[in-house]
Each structure stands twice: as structure tokens, then as C-alpha cells.
Amino acid sequence: MQGLGLQSLKKNPALIPLYVCVGAGAIGAIYYMARLATRNPDVTWNRSSNPEPWQEYKDKQYKAPS
Template structure:
């Protein structure tokens, strides 16, 4: 399979950027999914020790990937303690 791919790329070098962009896009999408699964407060992998991890977050904790106008250091707590 790999030998066939190498033969195709050597005879058609215009396919090299196509494979590079498809590979880069697949890599970036897998990295983003891994980040969502590991860093997002809505995802709970350990249901026995900490079933609600979103309740233990500080209100100044930035968990969004990109936010333009919010200064997280000046936020006040707007939810009760449980």
C-alpha cells in the first residue's frame, strides 16, 4: 500500500500538497478533539471521585478556547456553592 502511494506521488508530484493539507487537517482535528476531551469542564472521565467537576471551577478560570471581550480576572462568582 505504501509502495503504491510512493509510486503515485513520484509519477504525479502535484498530489503532494493535497496529501500534506489533508494530513495536516486530520492532525489538527484530532488534536482539537483531544483538547475538548481533556480540558473541557463539561467532560467527566472520573464519575466516582468527582462527578461534577464544573462546580469546582473558579469563576476566573478561562475554559473557552477563544473569547474576545471577556476579562476573566474581573469576573464575580454568580453561582452558589454546593
């Protein structure tokens, strides 16, 4: 496809900001999903050691992400 290679980017440098914005959006989405998967008390990765991780937040104030 035209516009995906380094040679075509040299011919049409107006595509560079597009690639930068799409790349930044993809990195941001991956970071946000990883943060939700590791920080959210509703997500458990090891059920045998802690089958109900939300019980740790029983007496704590917790605001769900909106």
C-alpha cells in the same frame, strides 16, 4: 487506487501538497478534539471520584469555547 502509492506519487508530484494539507487538517482536528476532551470542565472521565467537575469552576471566571 491510483495516487495512493509511492510509485504513483513519483509520477504525479502535484498530489503531494494535497496529502500534506489533508494530513495537517486531520492532525489539527485530532489535537482540538483531544484538547476539548481533557480541558473542558463539562467533560468528566471518572464519575466516581468527582461526579460534578463543573462545581470546581463555581467561583471562577470561565469562558466557553466559541
